[in-house]
Amino acid sequence: GDSVTQMEGPVTLSEEAFLTINCTYTATGYPSLFWYVQYPGEGLQLLLKATKADDKGSNKGFEATYRKETTSFHLEKGSVQVSDSAVYFCALNLDSSYKLIFGSGTRLLVRP
Amino acid sequence: DAGVIQSPRHEVTEMGQEVTLRCKPISGHDYLFWYRQTMMRGLELLIYFNNNVPIDDSGMPEDRFSAKMPNASFSTLKIQPSEPRDSAVYFCASSLTPTDTQYFGPGTRLTVL
Numbered sequence: 001g002d003s004v005t006q007m008e009g010p011v012t013l014s015e016e017a018f019l020t021i022n023c024t025y026t027a028t029g030y031p032s033l034f035w036y037v038q039y040p041g042e043g044l045q046l047l048l049k050a051t052k053a054d055d056k057g058s059n060k061g062f063e064a065t066y067r068k069e070t071t072s073f074h075l076e077k078g079s080v081q082v083s084d085s086a087v088y089f090c091a092l093n094l095d096s097s098y099k100l101i102f103g104s105g106t107r108l109l110v111r112p
Numbered sequence: 113d114a115g116v117i118q119s120p121r122h123e124v125t126e127m128g129q130e131v132t133l134r135c136k137p138i139s140g141h142d143y144l145f146w147y148r149q150t151m152m153r154g155l156e157l158l159i160y161f162n163n164n165v166p167i168d169d170s171g172m173p174e175d176r177f178s179a180k181m182p183n184a185s186f187s188t189l190k191i192q193p194s195e196p197r198d199s200a201v202y203f204c205a206s207s208l209t210p211t212d213t214q215y216f217g218p219g220t221r222l223t224v225l
Contacts, residue, residue, distance in 0.1 A: 043116070
Protein backbone atom coordinates (compact mmCIF):
# COMPACT_ATOMS: atom_id res chain seq x y z
CA GLY A 1 0.00 0.00 0.00
CA ASP A 2 0.89 3.66 -0.02
CA SER A 3 3.41 4.62 2.63
CA VAL A 4 6.03 7.13 3.73
CA THR A 5 9.36 6.27 5.32
CA GLN A 6 11.42 8.80 7.23
CA MET A 7 14.81 8.59 8.81
CA GLU A 8 14.68 7.83 12.48
CA GLY A 9 15.54 10.51 14.94
CA PRO A 10 16.44 12.24 16.96
CA VAL A 11 18.68 14.35 14.80
CA THR A 12 20.90 16.57 16.93
CA LEU A 13 22.74 19.46 15.31
CA SER A 14 24.59 22.55 16.35
CA GLU A 15 23.21 25.93 15.35
CA GLU A 16 24.10 26.92 11.76
CA ALA A 17 24.70 23.31 10.71
CA PHE A 18 23.26 21.88 7.51
CA LEU A 19 20.14 19.78 7.85
CA THR A 20 18.91 16.86 5.79
CA ILE A 21 15.96 14.70 6.80
CA ASN A 22 15.36 11.85 4.41
CA CYS A 23 11.93 10.87 3.19
CA THR A 24 10.96 8.24 0.64
CA TYR A 25 7.52 7.15 -0.42
CA THR A 26 5.61 4.34 -2.04
CA ALA A 27 2.48 5.26 -3.95
CA THR A 28 0.32 3.69 -6.62
CA GLY A 29 -0.55 7.00 -8.27
CA TYR A 30 0.93 10.47 -8.51
CA PRO A 31 0.95 11.91 -5.02
CA SER A 32 1.36 15.39 -3.70
CA LEU A 33 4.09 15.53 -1.09
CA PHE A 34 4.20 17.55 2.10
CA TRP A 35 6.40 18.40 5.03
CA TYR A 36 4.63 19.28 8.24
CA VAL A 37 6.32 20.57 11.39
CA GLN A 38 5.11 20.12 14.95
CA TYR A 39 6.56 22.42 17.60
CA PRO A 40 6.37 21.29 21.23
CA GLY A 41 2.82 21.36 22.52
CA GLU A 42 1.33 22.44 19.22
CA GLY A 43 -0.50 20.95 16.28
CA LEU A 44 1.02 20.23 12.91
CA GLN A 45 1.74 23.11 10.56
CA LEU A 46 2.32 22.82 6.85
CA LEU A 47 5.95 23.69 6.15
CA LEU A 48 6.07 23.15 2.38
CA LYS A 49 4.61 21.04 -0.36
CA ALA A 50 5.15 19.93 -3.95
CA THR A 51 2.46 18.62 -6.23
CA LYS A 52 4.37 17.18 -9.18
CA ALA A 53 7.72 15.72 -10.14
CA ASP A 54 10.71 18.09 -10.05
CA ASP A 55 8.76 20.71 -8.13
CA LYS A 56 10.64 22.33 -5.28
CA GLY A 57 8.77 23.40 -2.20
CA SER A 58 10.36 26.03 0.01
CA ASN A 59 9.52 27.98 3.14
CA LYS A 60 11.44 29.61 6.01
CA GLY A 61 14.77 28.49 4.53
CA PHE A 62 13.65 24.87 4.20
CA GLU A 63 13.54 23.18 0.80
CA ALA A 64 12.49 19.84 -0.61
CA THR A 65 12.44 18.62 -4.20
CA TYR A 66 9.97 16.05 -5.50
CA ARG A 67 12.13 13.32 -7.06
CA LYS A 68 9.98 10.83 -8.88
CA GLU A 69 12.92 8.73 -10.09
CA THR A 70 14.06 8.06 -6.54
CA THR A 71 10.60 8.42 -4.94
CA SER A 72 12.07 10.87 -2.45
CA PHE A 73 11.27 14.24 -0.91
CA HIS A 74 14.22 15.02 1.37
CA LEU A 75 14.00 18.09 3.57
CA GLU A 76 17.03 20.41 3.69
CA LYS A 77 18.05 23.63 5.34
CA GLY A 78 21.38 25.31 4.96
CA SER A 79 21.72 26.75 8.45
CA VAL A 80 19.47 25.57 11.28
CA GLN A 81 18.49 27.64 14.29
CA VAL A 82 17.56 26.63 17.81
CA SER A 83 14.00 27.65 16.98
CA ASP A 84 13.86 24.91 14.32
CA SER A 85 13.81 22.27 17.05
CA ALA A 86 10.61 20.34 16.41
CA VAL A 87 9.26 17.11 14.96
CA TYR A 88 9.10 16.99 11.17
CA PHE A 89 6.60 14.80 9.32
CA CYS A 90 6.73 13.84 5.68
CA ALA A 91 3.35 13.02 4.15
CA LEU A 92 1.70 12.17 0.86
CA ASN A 93 -1.75 12.63 -0.56
CA LEU A 94 -3.02 11.03 -3.74
CA ASP A 95 -5.10 13.12 -6.12
CA SER A 96 -7.91 10.65 -5.85
CA SER A 97 -7.92 10.56 -2.09
CA TYR A 98 -8.48 12.84 0.87
CA LYS A 99 -6.19 10.81 3.03
CA LEU A 100 -2.88 12.22 4.24
CA ILE A 101 -0.45 9.39 4.87
CA PHE A 102 2.21 10.41 7.33
CA GLY A 103 5.67 9.15 8.06
CA SER A 104 6.61 8.40 11.64
CA GLY A 105 8.18 11.81 12.21
CA THR A 106 11.77 12.88 12.83
CA ARG A 107 12.66 14.86 15.92
CA LEU A 108 15.21 17.62 15.36
CA LEU A 109 17.12 19.13 18.25
CA VAL A 110 19.31 22.13 17.54
CA ARG A 111 21.81 23.10 20.22
CA PRO A 112 23.15 26.64 20.64
CA ASP B 113 -8.88 33.70 11.07
CA ALA B 114 -8.31 32.00 14.41
CA GLY B 115 -7.45 28.67 12.83
CA VAL B 116 -8.82 25.35 13.96
CA ILE B 117 -9.88 25.46 17.59
CA GLN B 118 -9.95 22.43 19.86
CA SER B 119 -11.08 22.01 23.42
CA PRO B 120 -10.12 21.01 25.96
CA ARG B 121 -6.35 21.14 25.47
CA HIS B 122 -5.82 18.56 28.18
CA GLU B 123 -8.20 15.98 29.59
CA VAL B 124 -7.52 13.53 32.39
CA THR B 125 -10.20 11.01 33.16
CA GLU B 126 -10.67 7.62 34.72
CA MET B 127 -11.28 4.40 32.89
CA GLY B 128 -14.95 3.90 32.10
CA GLN B 129 -15.82 7.57 31.93
CA GLU B 130 -17.23 9.29 28.87
CA VAL B 131 -14.94 11.76 27.12
CA THR B 132 -16.00 14.40 24.60
CA LEU B 133 -13.49 16.29 22.49
CA ARG B 134 -14.55 19.37 20.55
CA CYS B 135 -13.43 21.02 17.35
CA LYS B 136 -14.28 24.20 15.47
CA PRO B 137 -12.92 24.15 11.91
CA ILE B 138 -11.79 27.14 9.91
CA SER B 139 -14.79 29.00 8.54
CA GLY B 140 -15.56 27.98 4.97
CA HIS B 141 -13.70 24.70 5.14
CA ASP B 142 -16.02 21.91 4.07
CA TYR B 143 -13.79 19.03 5.10
CA LEU B 144 -13.00 18.04 8.66
CA PHE B 145 -10.67 15.31 9.82
CA TRP B 146 -10.05 13.70 13.22
CA TYR B 147 -6.59 12.18 13.84
CA ARG B 148 -5.04 10.34 16.74
CA GLN B 149 -1.32 10.52 17.53
CA THR B 150 0.46 7.94 19.65
CA MET B 151 4.08 6.95 20.04
CA MET B 152 3.38 3.44 18.87
CA ARG B 153 1.19 4.14 15.83
CA GLY B 154 2.08 7.70 14.86
CA LEU B 155 -0.66 9.79 13.23
CA GLU B 156 -3.80 7.91 12.26
CA LEU B 157 -6.86 9.26 10.50
CA LEU B 158 -9.96 8.29 12.47
CA ILE B 159 -12.81 9.84 10.50
CA TYR B 160 -13.49 12.46 7.87
CA PHE B 161 -16.53 14.69 7.21
CA ASN B 162 -17.64 16.50 4.10
CA ASN B 163 -20.29 19.18 4.56
CA ASN B 164 -21.10 17.80 8.01
CA VAL B 165 -21.63 14.26 6.70
CA PRO B 166 -19.31 11.45 7.83
CA ILE B 167 -17.72 10.02 4.70
CA ASP B 168 -15.22 7.48 5.96
CA ASP B 169 -15.03 6.21 9.53
CA SER B 170 -12.92 3.17 8.76
CA GLY B 171 -10.17 4.47 11.02
CA MET B 172 -12.37 4.60 14.11
CA PRO B 173 -10.88 1.93 16.32
CA GLU B 174 -13.99 0.58 18.02
CA ASP B 175 -17.66 1.15 18.65
CA ARG B 176 -16.67 3.03 21.77
CA PHE B 177 -15.65 5.89 19.48
CA SER B 178 -18.21 8.08 17.78
CA ALA B 179 -18.02 11.42 15.97
CA LYS B 180 -20.63 13.96 14.97
CA MET B 181 -20.77 17.21 13.10
CA PRO B 182 -24.13 18.86 13.81
CA ASN B 183 -23.23 21.99 11.85
CA ALA B 184 -20.45 23.47 9.74
CA SER B 185 -18.68 25.04 12.68
CA PHE B 186 -18.64 22.28 15.26
CA SER B 187 -17.64 18.65 15.60
CA THR B 188 -17.28 16.27 18.52
CA LEU B 189 -15.38 13.06 19.07
CA LYS B 190 -16.76 10.96 21.88
CA ILE B 191 -15.27 7.95 23.63
CA GLN B 192 -17.60 5.94 25.82
CA PRO B 193 -16.41 4.15 27.86
CA SER B 194 -12.83 5.32 27.83
CA GLU B 195 -9.90 2.97 28.38
CA PRO B 196 -6.23 3.60 29.24
CA ARG B 197 -5.17 2.59 25.73
CA ASP B 198 -7.16 5.55 24.39
CA SER B 199 -4.56 7.87 25.90
CA ALA B 200 -3.18 9.92 23.01
CA VAL B 201 -3.22 13.34 21.42
CA TYR B 202 -6.28 13.87 19.27
CA PHE B 203 -6.07 16.37 16.44
CA CYS B 204 -8.76 17.97 14.37
CA ALA B 205 -7.93 19.37 10.93
CA SER B 206 -9.91 21.12 8.22
CA SER B 207 -9.43 21.91 4.56
CA LEU B 208 -11.17 23.58 1.64
CA THR B 209 -11.06 20.48 -0.55
CA PRO B 210 -10.18 16.89 0.29
CA THR B 211 -6.75 17.15 -1.31
CA ASP B 212 -5.95 20.71 -0.28
CA THR B 213 -3.71 21.64 2.61
CA GLN B 214 -5.07 20.43 5.92
CA TYR B 215 -4.86 22.90 8.80
CA PHE B 216 -4.47 21.31 12.19
CA GLY B 217 -5.70 22.40 15.58
CA PRO B 218 -3.42 22.37 18.64
CA GLY B 219 -4.73 18.98 19.75
CA THR B 220 -6.27 17.55 22.89
CA ARG B 221 -3.99 15.47 25.07
CA LEU B 222 -6.13 12.74 26.61
CA THR B 223 -4.97 10.70 29.57
CA VAL B 224 -7.16 7.84 30.75
CA LEU B 225 -6.13 6.48 34.14
